[in-house]
Every structure is written in C-alpha cells, then in structure tokens.
Amino acid sequence: MIVIYHKKNKVVEVKNGEENVVFSGHNIAKTLFELALTFPDKLIAWCHYDLKSNLNIAEFSFIFHHNKIMASYNPFEKEYLSNAIGYVEESPFIKINKKVSYPTWQMSSNVGGIQASVLAALKHQINAINNFDYFLNSLAKLAMPNGVLCYSEPTLLKDFLDTEKKQRSSDFVLFRFVKQHYKTRWTFLLFLNLFLYERRIAFLPLFFSMFYSKRKLKNDSIIEAIQVESKKEVISNGTIDIIIPTIGRKQYLYDVLKDLSKQTYLPINVVIVEQNPLPYSISELDYILGENWPFVIKHIFTHQTGACNARNLALAEVKSEWVFLNDDDNRFDENLLKDVFTNIKKYGVKAISTSYLQLNEIKTDIFINQSSIFGSGNSFIHSGLLQKVKFNKMFEFGYGEDSDFGMQLRNEGVDIIYFPKLEILHLKAPMGGFRTKPVLEWHKDLIPPKPSPTIMLYKILHVRKEQINGYKTILFFKFYKAQTIKNPIRYFSSFKKQWKQSQYWANELKTKA
Template sequence: MIFIEHENNRVTSSLHNGERAITAIVKIAQENPNQSIVIYKKGIDTTPVKDAIKNLLQPYVIVSSYNRLHKDLGYVEDSPFINISNAVTYPTWIKSTTAFTIHASLINQLNGQLNDKSNLLYWINSISKLARPLGVLSYQIPVYNSQEDQFDTTTLYRFVKQHYKTRWIFILFMCHMWYEKRFPLYAFAKAQFYKNRSLKLNVEKLQKPQDIISKKDLIYDVVIPTMGRASYLQDVLFDLNKQNRAPKSVIIIEQNACENTTSELDDLRNETYQFKLIHHFTNVTGACRARNEAISYSRAPWILLFDDDVRIEENFSIQVEDFLNRSNAKCVTFACLQYGEIENMQTFKQWESFGSGCSLVHRGVFEKCNFDMALEHGYGEDVDYGMQVRNAGFDVIYAPQIPILHLKAPVGGFRKQYVFPWRIDEIQPKPSPQIMYHRKKNYTHKQLLGYKMVQFFKTYGSFGTKNPYAHHKKYLAAWKQSEKWASQL
C-alpha cells in the first residue's frame, strides 16, 4: 500500500509534495502499477482505515470512509446505494476524500478519460459512479463521518447532468421547486454546458484471478417452495442429484390452499438421492413464509434459494465453489435466464436487487435476514431481502458467468391470485401498498419524493382524465390510500 496525504486538493506528504492531488495520484499509479493507493486528509489517523480495508485490497475494489455527498441525490437515484448505513461496511458508489483507496491498475486504465484536475471529491465519485455498473465493487467503511465532503448545489447539478440520463436534471429541478420552493436556476443553466460521461474499462483484466482467496468445499442446502409443479420439481431434483458437489439437504415446502388435500410429491419422496430430502406439506400459502420455514431447517454453511421450475448444468456447483473461493462473496445471485436469453456481461458486479429463486446465501447472512411477512402474497420481498443483506454488512454480487435456466412454467406456481382488503375500496392505492411499504422501509425520504414525482408523470392519463389539475387530485388521493394500507401491512 502507498499512502498519500492531501489538503485542499494538494499533496502534503513527502511523495510529490505540493502537486495537485489527482496529478500526483496518476503519477504514483504509473510508477507503482501493482499497488493499492490510500489517499487521506491531513491529520487523520490511518490505523482504522488500514484495519477496515485489509480484506478489500483488490484491483476491482474502491473503498472510502463514510459520506453522504449530497442529500438531494435521493431525488434522482432510485437505488439501494443512497440510504447508507454507517454501522457496517456498505456497498455504495458514494465516496469521501477523508480517506479512500483505489488500485493503481484501475487508475492506469482511465488513461485521461476523466479530465478533472482540481476537484478530488468530484473525480473519485465520478470514477466510482461510472465504474460500479461495469464490475468495480465499491464500498464505504464505518470510519470518519465526512460531513464536510459535500457537493454544493451547482456541483450537484453538474454531477447529475454528467452521470444520469438528461431527464433527471429536470426531475431534480422540479423537485427543488415543488418540494423545497427554491429555484436554483444558475446551477440548472450552468449544468447544460456539460456533456454526459461514460467510462471504458477492461474489468475482466481487473477481475482476472490473481490468487485463490480461500480454498473450501461448497457445503450447502437447497430451499425450494413449490405448488402444483411436481413434474418440474422432479427435473430440479434430478439436476441437483447429478452435481459433483451435491447438496447436503434439499428442503421442500409444498403448499396447496385447498383444504383436505394431500401431497402430490409421494413419488418423488420414494426416489433415492445423494442428499437428504426434507419435505413439509401445508395448506397455508405464501412465498415469504415458505422460505423462512425452509431456512429454519437448514444446518449447512450455505443455502441455495431455488425455484421449482429451474434447470442447471452438471458443473453448476463446481462453478459456484470456484467463484466463492476467488471472490470471497457471501451472497451471490446467478444469471437466471429464459430460453433464448443471452447474458453478455462477463464480469461480476454489485447488484441492485436480489433473486429469491436463484441465489446462494451464507449462514452469516441468513441468520441476520428473513423474508418480510408484510410483503406476503405481493411483490418486493426479494428486493427487501437484498436491502437487509446490505444493512447487515454484506453485499449482493451478481455472477453472470454462472447461468440458471428459468422455465417459467405455465402451470402451478407460487403466486396464486390473492384478494387484498383494499380491492373493494373506491379509491385504489397507487403505487401498491407493498411497494409503498418497501420504499418507506428501505429508502430515504427524498428518494420517496423523487419516486412520487416520477410516478406522477408515469401515471398521467391512467385515472381517466388528462386534465392536469384533476390528475393531480386523483393521484394524491391514490398515493394517500397507498400510504394508509402500507402502514397496516
């Protein structure tokens, strides 16, 4: 590791003393292409930083101390990377210049693509924002709350213009006018002169395995909720039975809402498998309840969360084991593809969501998380679970190189139509109460307001009128109805 001290965007350490921080960082990266570089503000103790990043020093990882950057980013970014926990290592592209680390090999790939020379905070956040979707993992560590590392309004508008689609700068301006009754015309106008940014990186080279981080055999259980898909489930069990690393147990929660019914899986239970088959039948339906119950029976270090209509290749478990040993990931979602779909991405990345039917989760994760029963029979329990994972100090990694075929079976299925109590209301809630519940639970207030503004335009005309005043009135009534029911979930 190479340490660079800075103050007011200038280097104050002996190495390249007095130079602009960004210029010095680029030079040092060129001189030391295999080193991680730690940049920190003058006067801070780097010991907590060293302790926190010791397991994160990979060429494809950027880490910084805690920072919010600007509270109004919530108006424009609808992602899990804004509502950051300062109690754990949290996945987010937002960075602080109080202390951050970036690998020289990543800096050297920039090759002048970003021309900032004076604003270190803007530079590192621009890199992190653009590189994260490409496969550069990005985290904050819970040290040094950087209150002074903030964009001003003019810089915020520039950042939105350069890193988001053009419409978002208008959404930001409308949110400032509507919700805050302020009119940052200068910042809005000045931002129009900046061009949108993109970044070209060879992330495959950065992620190229250097050393195996750990060498452990994959020991796992499989959790499968099912309803009316015995033939499809049989194929799933067949695929699992062929694995070189077969599961220890396959835990099936079979459901049928009709009373006085019995299991359809008697034939499957009489088969011989490499694994122990644990089967429970119930007349109580619900995906959240089924998965939580199944997880409670698991004793293995890992759980594979599966659907009852997926197929995998024989080498699936070996691919997974190799990926875990090289990435040290604790929560992985695989590429769940339908017939004819092709995943072109070849690098793993931080994922915004979570796949409840195509993910592998470590015991350290699922002992702290569960599927929220407030979202039962609706949608969003997988996204909510992903938020729980992040707030517990873990990350959700998407592994596109490991495919699962999702058949989307036309029969059976786990989501039978459920009649919610608001179905009979004269004013129907919009968005759905489950979505409102999830957003109020997991997102910032300004993210909720930004979503509210976007939905106002997206739903225009859906209330039987195109009169702006009438639409606004009906939209607010539907929004309040959604809030009412969300509070009762």
Template sequence: MIFLIHRNTSEFLRAVKDEKEVSLTGRSIIQVFWELAEKFPEELIIWCEEKFYPTIHFDAFKTIFHHDLIMASYAIESNFLPDSIGYVDQMPFINVNPKVPYGTWRMSADIGGIKGSTLLFFKDYYSDEYNFQFLLNSIAKIGQQNGLFCYSNPNLTKSKQQLSLHSHGNINELFKFVAQHYKKEWLWVLLFASWKYEKKLPVISFIQSQFSKFFFRLEVDLPINSIRVSNNNTLSTSIDVIIPTLFRPGHVKNLLKDLRQQTKLPHRVIIVEQDPDPDSNSQLNFLEEEWPFEIIHHFVHTMGACHARNLALEEVRSNWVLFADDDIRIEPRLLENSFEELKRLGVSCLNLNSLQPGEKTVFSKIKQWGAFGSANALVKSEYALQCKFSKFLEYGFGEDIDYGMQLRNLGCDIIYHPDLQFTHLKANTGGFRTPGVNNWKEQELEPKPSPTMMFLIKQHYSKQMMKGFKISLFIKYYKNQKIINPFRYFRSMQKRWKLSESLCEKLDKTETKR
C-alpha cells in the same frame, strides 16, 4: 501501499510510502493522484484527510482490499454529494449503512483507497477534472457498472462517523454529476424537487449542466474476469437448496434430477410444498425414491412464498444456501462453478443469471447488484439466517427487494454474475402469486404505488429518495391513465398516494387473513 495526505482536499500535503516521503512533481491533489498511479501501479493508493491519518486501521487493509478491483472509503465527517442525490436515484447504493461494509459508489475524501493500476483505467476520461471529491465519486459511479466493487467501509479507520455529515458538493456540482451519470430527464426531476422541497430554483445550474460530458453507460474494460482474492483461505462448500412449490410436481422432480447430476452435490434439499386444501395429500410421491442428498419435506396448508421460504430457512444446516424456484433447470456444473467464483471474488452472495427459454443476457458484466432474486441467489448462511422474508409483503411483490436490503444492512454485498446461468421456465401452472386479501385493484380508487411498494419505501428510502420516487411515479404514470387535465391528475394521484400510505399501515392486520 502509499498514503496521499491532504487538507480539506484543497491542499496536497505529502505522499508517504514505507514511512518515507515520496518525491513528486505534481502540486494539486488530483495531479498527485494520477502521478502516484502511474509511478506505482501495483501499490494501493490511500487518500486521507490529515487529521484522520492517526486513526487509520492499517491491519484491516488486506481484508478490505482483497482483490485489485475494490474501491473503498469511509465518511467520518463529510460526503461530497448531498442527500438530495436521492431525488434522482433510489437504488440501494444511496442510503448507506455506516455501521457495516456497504456497497455504494458514494465516496468520501476523509479516507479511502484504490489500486494504482485500477485507477489508470479511468485516467483518459478525466483530463479536465479539477475537483478531487467529484473525481472519486465519478470513478466509483462509472466503475461500479463496469465491475469495480465500491464500498463504504468503517474498518478503514478507528474513528466513528459523526451523526451529521457535511456535504462539500454545491448545487452546481450536483447538477453536473446528475447530467454526467444519469439520463437527461432526471435533471428536470432534480430541478422540480429543488423548487418543491428545498425552495430553490437553480436554473443557471440546470442550464450549465447541459454542457457536461456524458458518462451514462460508459464502457470501461476492467479485468473483472481475471481478478483473484489475495488470501488463500479455504472456502467451505456445504450447501442446502431451498425450493418452495405449489402444484408443480413435475417441475420439482426435474429440478431434483438436475441437482442429482451436479458435480458438487448439495447436502440438503429443503422442499416446502403448499396446498390450501386442508384435506389434500402431497403430490411429491417421488421424494420417497433414493436421492444422493437429504430431502427435508414440509407439506403445509398455509399459503405464501414468504412463509414457505422462512420455514425452509429454519431447516438450513450448511454454510451456504441456494434460493431456487421450483420451475428452473440447471446445468451439471452450476454449483461447482458458483463456488469457484465465490472464492475467486471473495464475496458472500451471488445473484445468478436467470434466463427464460430463448432469452438473451442483458447485463454482461460481473458487478454489484441493486436487486436480489429469491429464485436465483446463493448466499452465505451466516447472513441468510439472520434475515426473514417479510410477512407484510406476502401475496404482493417486493419481498426479494426487502430481503436483499436486510442482507446489505448486515454487510453482505450482492454480486450479479452473468456467466452462472440457469433456465427459468416460468411455468403456466402453480406459483405463488395467488391473490390474497391485498387485492387492492378491486377497490374503486387503486392506490399508487401499491401498499407493498410503499412499505419498502418507508423501510429503506431516505426522505429525499421517497420524494424523488413520488415525483417520477407521477410523471411516468400520466401517460398510462385517462385523466388529461394535469391539475385534476395531480389531485387524483395525491389521493392514491395517501390511500397507499393508509393501506400500508394496515398490512400487519391483513396479512394473516385468507
């Protein structure tokens, strides 16, 4: 482990290994950063602001950097990019929870680290980069989409994050970063947002950014498939499976047959069968047959996927829970292979690759995931049981997003795995997307966005993310409607936005009415 000590990132002070100063030829912090990686590829390189060096939590490093493809930092006093990055990016990685280890590419120069050999994978792309903080954020942004696990981790230091963080990045660097890492149209959104909400018109920054390198979707061949956690802790593999179902008895039986063939059997299969008719009987008579796992069956007349999954979560007794839809088919080794990958990667949640018949994989790399699927996720129970599917999102869309955000805010990262695949049949009959009282499209003026989406925005977005979402929504929806006059269109969308906000506030009053 090598410590790179700096002062305000502008001055390199010293590099320390085994309490001895390392002799180096580089003078700038970036020169030293690359030199250390080349000289000591098997070492963890820790950068640290001078005044925070005494607060380093040395004992936590082995746990934090438990495999080679981890990059972590913690903002004690400063970030690089301002929160206005939220105007162009509304992914969960932007609005960081500083109280827990949180998946994010937003790196701070206050304290952080990366393995030397991992750092070298990025060296060829940054021969002319002179800003250390820009470099850290760019490596993390590119790395995250290529299998680098990036975190804000408060366990790096004994210091607490200040209430208000200082952002070192100026407007030129913000535009440059957006130009390099996002589609070019987002520069227009950033320019408009700067004028509209910050009373600035950075035209020169906008123009200069057009000549920046373009890293969007850059492929970096990180060895994500060969890494392995450094500890040898035994992984408990008891698992319960949650299956909500509605009018799909044949599909449920097929799924139970698939589970019976698993090389790693579940402990419990928890089925919540719904039927709105209070005089109806269960269609799942085959549950009385002999199965190699315990079956917990609830037959209820209260409708909704959120209600069903919450009811099932109350029955979970195992260390892991698999969220499944009733119309999926799985191969015999899926659970066994999933546990092997959970142990190898040292993570607490895997989003499996859900493919419809004939569909091909879109994302081919293991990586931190900006979404969550309640039909294809394997989650550690200590996190899953602390979360609930929101009743406010019943009969709408977005309950998956909200549940995933709850997991992240507990410190549970969500990892997508393309090789752990199953087939999602998307059955024509049954399913949970039945219209409730939240059928807003029947109104004369349809709210935009949907009130359930507005609920998610207000719950999980920063004010900059919310404003950026609004701008992009207004732009994207213009071509999908009939109003040609842009001023009339803007007034109409403003009304629809306010209507969405109003209906969002009423969600708690309507969610129980059927």
C-alpha cells in the same frame, strides 16, 4: 501501501511505509495516477491530513482483500453530494448505512483506497480534475457497473469523534454530476423535484449543467481484465443445501430435482416446501419417495400459502454452510454449483446472484458487479447469515420481499455480487391450478392505492425521502398513460388520493408487524 495525505484539496505528503515519496504536483487525482504507474502492485490510499492519526492501517489488508475493491469512508453526517441525488436514483446505493461495510459509489476524500492496477486501467478514461471529491464520486459511478466493487467502509478509521460537519457540494456541482453521469432527462427531473418538494428554483445550476458533456468509459471491458484472487476465506467445508418453495408445479419441480441430481458438485440436502391451500389435500410429489436421489430431500407439506412463509420454513431446515435459494421452475447445467463455489472463493463474498433470464431474453448486464437487486430464486448465501435475516411477512402476497431481504443483507454488511456467467434459466411457468389470488385488505377500498402498499412499505423502510418523492414524480407521469382519467386536474387529484392510500396501508402493515 502508498498513502497520500492531503489538505485543502492539495497533496501535502506521500508515504510509502515510513519513507517519503516525491510527488510532482498538488493535484490529488493526478498524483493517484502517477503513483499507480510508479508502484503498479501497490494499494494507493488517501487520507485527509487532519485524520492521519485515525488511519486504521492494520485493517487495510482485510478491507482490500482483492484487486477490484475501492473503499472510502466519510465519518461526517452529510455526503459530498446532497440528499437530492435521491431524486434521480432509486438504487440501494444512496442511503448509506455507516455502521457497516456498505456498497455505494458515493466516495469520500476523507479516507480511502484503490488498487494501482485499477487506477492504471482507468488513467486515460477519467479526467484528473482538481476537485478530489468530485473525481472520486465520478470514478466510482463509472467503474462500479463495470466490475470495481465500491464500499463505504467504517473500519478505515479508528478512534474518530465527529466534531464538525463537512460542507457538502453546491447545487451547481449536483446538477453537473447528474448531467455527466445520467441521461439528460434526469437533470430536468431534478430541477422539477427540487421545485415540487423543496420549493427551490435551481435555474442557474440547470442552465450551467448543459455545458457539460456526459462521461462514460471509453473501454467498458477494461476492468474485466484485472485478475481477482481474494485473501478472505469464506468457505470452510463447502457444503450446500437447496431450498425450493413450490405450489402446483409437479413436473417443473421434478425437472429441477433432475438438474440438481446431475450436478458435478452435489448438495447435501434439498428442502422442499409444498403448499396446497385445499383443507383435505395431500402431497402430489410422489417421486420424492418413488425415486432414488443423490441427496437428502426434506419435504414439508403445508396448507398455508405464501412465499415468505414457505421460504422461512425452508431456511429453518438448512444445515450446510451455504444455501441456494432456488425456485420450482428453474433450469441450469450440471456445473452450476461447482462454478458458484469457484467464484465465491475467488471474490471472497457471502452472497451472490446469477444471471436469471427467461427464454429468448438477451443478457445486457455482462460484467461482474454489485447488484442493486436480490432474487429469491437465483441467489446463494452463507448460512451463518440466516441468524440475522429472514423473509419479512409484511410483504406476503405483495411485492418487494426479495428486495427487502437484499436490504437486510446489505445492512448487515453483506454485499450481493452478480455473476453474469453463472446462468439459471427462469421458465416462468404457469401458476398451479389450485392457486387462488389472495384478497388483501386494500382490495376493498373505493380508492385503490397506487403504488402497491408493499412497494411503498419497502421504500419507507429502506430508501431516502428524496428517493420516494422522485419515484412519486415518475409514477405520476407513467400512470397517466395507463389510466382512464385524461383531465390533468382530475387526474392529479385522483393520484394524490391513491398515493395517500398507499402510504396509509404501508404504515398499517408496518404497525402490524
């Protein structure tokens, strides 16, 4: 491992173990690229000189367990870019949980590392500017969607006491970053949101940001060529159980079971939770006992409806090392489970998701990357995590339970990796004939809440206030086209009341939990 020690945004020392390495200049980013070419098989790390004694070198081989990992850690309260970045990005990568390994493109100059092979691939794609924090955030923001797995990693440091607060970047840097890494309209939305919610007029930062051009990788597939073979062992016996909640889709579920029966890598158990709200109803799944299956089917029949409840019942029955969260209207080929385990082993991960397209949909996300979403019908997780996470019944019959489950995983230090070549077809089958639309408490309100209270609840639980306010602004403009009130003043008044109602019911759900 090569370590660059820096201070005041300049290289002061480079070490290869105990040996000093000669460097040609003080620009940290340029030195990174130079070292990557000189030591192509090494991990290239950086550390602020004041944190040299806190560098936890013993953990580096565990943290960087394959070639596509970039990790850093900011031990201070404030990130380099201000929280106002939340006005332009809704993703889970903004609000960082610093207690665990957490996926984010927000990198820090305090301490971190990246493989030389990644740097070599990106050398002619990203400018090696003098501002090292900006360089790191820009590199991660561009490379993360294309396959570099980026983390805030607290174990990079040891015995650290937070004795000071590092100064964050200015509005000028923030606007420049937004202009260079997002669509131009987000720069104007940032300006608007700062005025609406912070009463700040950032005219000069907006003006000067217009002189910067958008950054993008010239070759967005270059990361794909880097080989990955994780040193982390996440598979012991390799057994897997499948869970499937179902309601009124007898034939579709049968097709799913047939697909599972043809797998070249067979599951041990398939847990089916069948729901039927009719009080005297019985199971319609006669083929469970009527046919021979190459796995054990555990069948639970309940009159209580609700996806969260059904999935939790099924997860409680899982006995194998891994679990596939499946749905009753999926289709997939015979190699799905085999290919899943191949990729789990290769990347050393405990949660993955697959491509999940409907008929005639075109795949646009084509690189392995850190997913910003979690799907309860196309994901695989290590069953050891089930002691820590479950589907939150606050979201029952609403929206957001999948996203909430994903955030529970991330806050336990488990990243969700998307594999585009693992494919599950989602038929999006019609709802079963005996389904009834639940009447929720807010359905009786004279002022209907906007957005759905469960969506508001998710945001209250998991994102920054700036992200909530940024979402509010976008929803205001989007909803204006869809509703009947065209007078802007009346619409604004109505929207505020609906937003307030949504907040009220979200907090009611939170209180009743």
